[in-house]
Amino acid sequence: MLIETKHFGKVEVAEADLISFVEGIPGFPNLHRYVLLGDNDENNPFLWLQAVDMPETSFVVIQPKLFLPNYQPRLNNEILEILEIEDLNQVLHYSITVVPEDVLQIRTNLQAPIVINTRNNKAKQVILNQPEYKLRYYIFQELKGGTGDACANQKAK
């Protein structure tokens, strides 16, 4: 299907690649279908989570484990049921990222990752109860100052 996107014009996407957010995400409750788009630059670890039914809604996302290998959200049984997760190895986490005008202040939301069950492409923005994962994780500052471990950085402050 052909969809209109915020940054890449019209893009052809396969129905099978659509990601379904049953509840929408906080702030955007009426948008349920998204797709992940890259810019074909393999050096760029960021992707765009583009709303299928609203061209102007698109979020920058990244997999936290790319810079925090130990990132491990705890998903409770309700989340597992809603997303029909049977195997945690089939789950991907992305964090929604704010790119301000001063790009060095880029920050990403580790407290409320997008959790995708890759088996059925059901997804949800899950609010974690893990204080070590910050709502505003300033990527460049944290990585420069720390060991790359979110817990260690949290304790250091």
Place this chain on the structure above:
Amino acid sequence: MLVLTRKLNETIVIGDNIEVTVLDIKGDQVRLGVSAPKEVGIYRKEIYLEIKKENQQASLANLTSLKIIGKIIKDK
């Protein structure tokens, strides 16, 4: 807003399948138990609002800024 007075261990029912029970009262703190269908999100309001605000901020990102970030990462 509907205002109801409840005592310890008393419950209010919202619709057919949501219940809120007062579990404990200590000074200015009240512990509530909420039982609801699993698809109903239940959050502390201040956290939910922060995440909503952060999502709205995130939706303002532009392609040029992200390209600059990509370049910074590449040069590192």
